[in-house]
Amino acid sequence: MSMGNAQEIKEKIKQVIEKKGPMLPTDIAREIGIDSLFTSAFLSELVSEKSILSSSMRVGSSAIYYLKEQTKDLEKFQEHIKGKKKEALNLLKENSFLVDEKLEPAIRVALKELNDFAIPFEKNEKLIWRYFIVDENNYSSEEKVKKEKPEEPKKEKKVEEKKIPKKKKARTNTSQKKNEKFFNRVKEFLNRNSIEITDIEGIAKDSLTLRIKRDEKDELLIAYNKKRLTDADFIKAYKKAKEINLRYLILSLGEPSKKISSFIEAIKNLSDLKKIE
DSSP: OOHHHHHHHHHHHHHHHHHHOSBOHHHHHHHHTOOHHHHHHHHHHHHHTTSSEEOSSOBTTBOOEEOGGGGGGGGGGGGGOOHHHHHHHHHHHHHSEEEGGGSOHHHHHHHHHOTTTEEEEEETTEEEEEETTSOGGGTTHHHHHHHHSOHHHHHHHHHHHTTHHHHHHHHHHHHHHHHHHHHHHHHHHHHHTTOEEEEEEEEOSSEEEEEEEETTEEEEEEEESSSOBOHHHHHHHHHHHHHTTOEEEEEESSOBOHHHHHHHHHHTTOOOOOOOO
């Protein structure tokens, strides 16, 4: 295919997106009458040239391609977002702005995964999330209310609190940072092994539960933020996976106990277990 023809195809792709709005590669390929593989190659070139944009969000395994002025139109693809990410998105959409430190860990992590819709910025040394079509300058009411409060009530409130809530908040922030650090470590491991996170099932004190796609198959991942695993940890993971009918993968910072390792080794070649009647 000559460069002239290649340029014509790229122009045709841009025209189709301009007319139809944000689109998936398969739909673009059908519109221009070109094989999907070639279409994907042209789309990558157009993104590199900054002629079009691609979403971080995936529909199946495909990104969405759109023009800069069509950013708002990404909203129509939000129906493909599920689980904790959907909960975080609805919360942000409803409030326009969210203060990061006030959110539960699972929501904070989910917002970081919603790159197309959750935009972070800093205000008075605080991390704030804004809904992608809301202007950052609209975030002022909370800080304004604080500034307008008289000094006297503040002093009275300080005396009444006796520093107890402050200590509790410090412990909460430490726990949140620990969870986020562990999540990032798990995410890096999954990226290195070409495993995709498709949803966040939950974040507990010492564990992280994610839906993943490995070798094009859906699985459940339970990552334990500790070095020693017990039989209770394996049973908990098994029960959770059984609830949603998925195979499961376990990650940890160390090795299982010798007892667990021996048990796993013992049942590897077990073909069946029957009761004598």
